Amino acid sequence: MDTRLEPLFTPWNIGTCTIKNRIVLTSMGGTDLFGWMEKNHFDEAGARFILEVAKNNVGLVLPGCQPVYNPMFGQWLYKNKKMYRDLAAWMPEFHKTGAKLFVQLTAGFGRSFTISAMMEQLYSNPVLRRLSKPFMDLDRICATASPSPNRWSDKVPSREMTVPEIHEMVEAFAKSAKLLKDAGVDGVEIHAVHEGYLLDQFTLPYVNHRTDDYGGSFENRYRFAVEIVQAIKRFCGKDFPVSLRYSVVSKTKGFRSGALPGEEYTEVGRDMEESERAARYLQDAGYDMLNCDNGTYDAWYWAHPPIYMPENCNLEDVEHLKGFVDIPVVAAGRLDPFVAADAIAAGKLDGAGFARPFLADQAWVTKLIEDRPEDIRPCILCHNGCFNMAHYKGVPNDQALYDSLHMSRCAVNAETMQWNKHRIVPAREPRTVHIVGGGIGGMEAARVLALRGHHPVIHEKAGELGGTFIAASAESYKGKLRDLLAWYRRQMEQLGIEVHLNDEVDDVHVFGDGPIIVATGAVPKVMRSVPGHERMVEACEYLLGAPVGETVAVVGGGLTGCEIAYELALTGKKPLIVEMKDDLIAQTGVCLANSSYLREWFALHEVPVYLETTVAEVTDAGIVCRGTDGSTFELACDSVISSVGYDPAPLAPRGKGIYLVGDCDRVGNLRTVIWSAYEAAMRI
Known part of the structure; x- marks a missing residue:
């Protein structure tokens, strides 16, 4: 010690x-x-x-x-x-x-x-x-x-x-x-x-x-x-x-x-x-x-x-x-x-x-x-499993009854206070299980499979493990998320997980009839109907180092967009937020302790927030916005970051011997990724 x-x-x-x-x-x-x-x-x-x-x-x-x-x-x-x-x-x-x-x-x-x-x-x-x-x-x-x-x-x-x-x-x-x-x-x-x-x-x-x-x-x-x-x-x-x-x-x-x-x-x-x-x-x-x-x-x-x-x-x-x-x-x-x-x-x-x-x-x-x-x-201080009591304008606690009655579980540990359904059971017949995607979902599935006695094999198209969590943990204040990523990578080493990096899989059928876990995540939504959308910087691109100017419009005031705006402000930039709903972070699963901090921080630091507003066009000078009454107005900015959500991107559909985990099945949060990966690994 x-x-x-x-x-x-x-x-x-x-x-x-x-x-x-x-x-x-x-x-x-x-x-x-x-x-x-x-x-x-x-x-x-x-x-x-x-x-x-x-x-x-x-x-x-x-x-x-x-x-x-x-x-x-x-x-x-x-x-x-x-x-x-x-x-x-x-x-x-x-x-x-x-x-x-x-x-x-x-x-x-x-x-x-x-x-x-x-x-x-x-x-x-x-x-x-x-x-x-x-x-x-x-x-x-x-x-x-x-x-x-x-x-x-x-x-x-x-x-x-x-x-x-x-x-x-x-x-x-x-x-x-x-x-x-x-x-x-x-x-x-x-x-x-x-x-x-x-x-x-x-x-x-x-x-x-x-x-x-x-x-x-x-x-x-x-x-x-x-x-x-x-x-x-x-x-x-x-x-x-x-x-x-x-x-x-x-x-x-x-x-x-x-x-x-x-x-x-x-x-x-x-x-x-x-x-x-x-x-x-x-x-x-x-x-x-x-x-x-x-x-x-x-x-x-x-x-x-x-x-x-x-x-x-x-x-x-x-x-x-x-x-x-x-x-x-x-x-x-x-x-x-x-x-x-x-x-x-x-x-x-x-x-x-x-x-x-x-x-x-x-x-x-x-x-x-x-x-x-x-x-x-x-x-990682997320409150997704233990206290995900969400609240936003006009809405009381927006939380599933299941969550209300079963607190003190954990987003990063599927077993905590859920031992009746989440527990390691040795495999009856050890098998080789191919996992397509080496993000958190893929690594959690591999970890549980190995603990059960199976032989998991991860195929990751990038040169390192982590997937989109590398971007998600990139902001300056997210050291605990980077610690979690390091913990997962260490688990792969300690458990002797077979990992193939720079190994892009196009067709899961190359693995035969054996069990396959697809953990290929999601792809960002693109606002193709908005003229000039190609000028936008996608959220993950920014988090991975894409340069932006001094004044930055963040389109999308959900949790990801607000965290990006917060990071921009911390690094000396001048963010503004455009959100189509009537409140920031108007989404289930984000604890009021988390969301109220960001809302009140933006108010204190006078970060411009445009609610009930959509983007009509992206120009060289900024963005053209539209209010609920149909009128338009312009906001000058140097860069525009798009953070309007993601769509599942499964490599293959769910089927016999094929299991989908995390965002490639349904876009959620880290809790849904880890818990679904744990459950899939236990079904094999």
Whole structure:
């Protein structure tokens, strides 16, 4: 192990509980021990994930948050005693790892509850609202400190929570914590004065306008969180550790409006001055640890950093806060383990929190200890598998119900939390399998085939492996994607995959009747009906080095086009974006944390955006655009980049013994490429 990492592997204490090292798995929805958005039960999939992480040298493990009042079916967490008995029977196996387990309990979501189109229909129709109340009481689920707009929808507002409801919830926290303690759990974490969830909404001035004991003064706004820890300590004893998930600064300008790194703004939530006072106040109330980052759902990119956010984006604020408390402080949020180790060595931090990297590779800490960082499958911060809750103008959470109910999977690791259908099964009859295309899909298929005992052979027409992912990972801020590409290339070497480069295949029938995987990707759409389209630079051509001028029009405001415009701006160019829809990144599968960052970044930096606009002509001087009313106008620019989508380009149709994977079958994203390749390799 690199000696610089040694501070991460020293013991520390949370109250009277000793933790063997400073690595903390922070909580993620979907890795729950008692189920997620379903009837409460001891969840074997969640337990498997938690145990796998604990076996791989993590000191403190926090499963996904458990609502003390379940949004689905309105269950109180403390009422199902059987699942606590099941948990008690499992705890000895967990403790064999030497890790400690804190279960995160949440008051819920309030105005941050993720509303879908189906939920809008349930709420807006009086009959459906009444019929759905027993299994989804949106009026109760979305209740908050004061009447407020929902983060996702204008059709499902949040009412004010009543005082009896608050008292009922405080009691539920205490009863649930006592059952967890009796089951052998080492502590609990309260979720949260954090990320603009319900408890946080009570603390934040822009949400809380109450005039009773739970609003107005500083003490009243934090009363709910204080009463919870005091009740838990009464039920469980003062030595039972209680952590608090805590956002140091809200980074919020208003409802649905966040503050970007470095932006000058007026804070409407918790600023640093209040946070210094609040942290001490919450410590004195009884909390034994602060597990910290920044942000709210209105500034979601702080708590769920996309790849555009700087590394260690929350660390400086957490280090500052540590000077105002005596209890341990943990930082999380795109944290680099080497930087975290330095902070711990300097006494600026007590624990290092990581979440999504464990979805990509549950053994990454072990690989660090064994000095094998190149073998770590990296998280690329895409949110495609774990939190692909998409939102754009006029549309609530545009996410498949399947995804809503099965969070904490991983785009780059098809097996995570999907072991029931994605698992390596040895081949009954090893075979030679030809794979046409050496991009990510082809390499994933080859990897799985080799692990099963087959003999995969990759035929790649270019001189290196990677396909279109070489272009997709080219932007300056996409180092994690380049790490993933390097990981795949290394896997090909380690598994001894037979690879033929500069080997263009024109006809799959040359391989006979044996199984063939086609992973030939997609080709860019060409706007042939637009005069002058030949003057455009295709998106991948630009990403691979094609030169462009100073002012660049990007035609297509989906994710790829916006990322290109972002890169152009970072490199000093002057981009403008032309998009035919009424919002940027108006597509399913792109997490709001990612899309809101880009939308707000373009607004802050005054990047011209032309929505509901099409390109009528490309000229030597720029482009002629057409608005929805049919009128035209000209935009001067030096270059035009086309990013209007792709069409599947399969070398052969699906048929007997021929399997299509990734974009050559249906254009999607990295998740659809990797998962479809995994599944095809398992069918052979």
